[in-house]
Amino acid sequence: MSWKVKRFDELTTTELYAILKERTQVFVVEQECPYLEVDGKDVHSYHLYKEENGEVAAYARLLPRGVSYREASIGRVFVKKEYRGRGLAGELMNKSLNFIHGELGESEVKIQAQEYLREFYGSFGFRAITETYLDDGIPHIDMVLEK
Structure with a gap:
């Protein structure tokens, strides 16, 4: 299937349910991190995702x-476990950045990244702007990209 990007009010209830189900699976269950996954920001965001075999294989909230933040941001980035190792994460980030730069006209992007992904995000031009800190018990780092 192809990639889709939709505003919150363009998502069907089925699409929204599938997205929230997978986000909860990755960020709450898989990472054993109990927190409020539905944080009120979805309604103001764009949702970029790829469906495969009737499920959300990869996703990012734009x-x-x-x-x-003051800058545009990318969050809730994941590739479902069964689809990892196929290059979807890189494809997802390229599509996310193309949308933010091209469609939203933004030059700066700020992210809160898990520390172990510092090099991955660095490969897209992000640079660390904080020291490593714990968020929900997981080491994170804030990074920015200035085009």
């Missing part, structure tokens, strides 16, 4: 500037 936040316009002013929703999480």
Whole structure:
């Protein structure tokens, strides 16, 4: 299947349910991190995802500037376990950045990344702007990309 990007109000209830189900599976269950996954930012965001075999295989939430940070942001990035190792994460980030730069016209992007992904995000031009810190018990780092 192809990639889709939709505003919150364009998502069908079935699409929204599938997205939230997979986000909860990855960020709450798989990472053993109990937190409020539905945080109120979805309604202000764009949702980029790829469906395969009737399920959400990869996803990123694209936040316009002013929703999480002064800059535009990318969050809730995941590739479902069964689809990892196929290059979907790189494809997802390229599509995310193309949308933010091209469609939203933003030059700066800020992310809160899990520390172990520092090099992955660095390969897209992100640079660390904080030291490593714990968020929900997981080491994170804030990074920015300036085009």
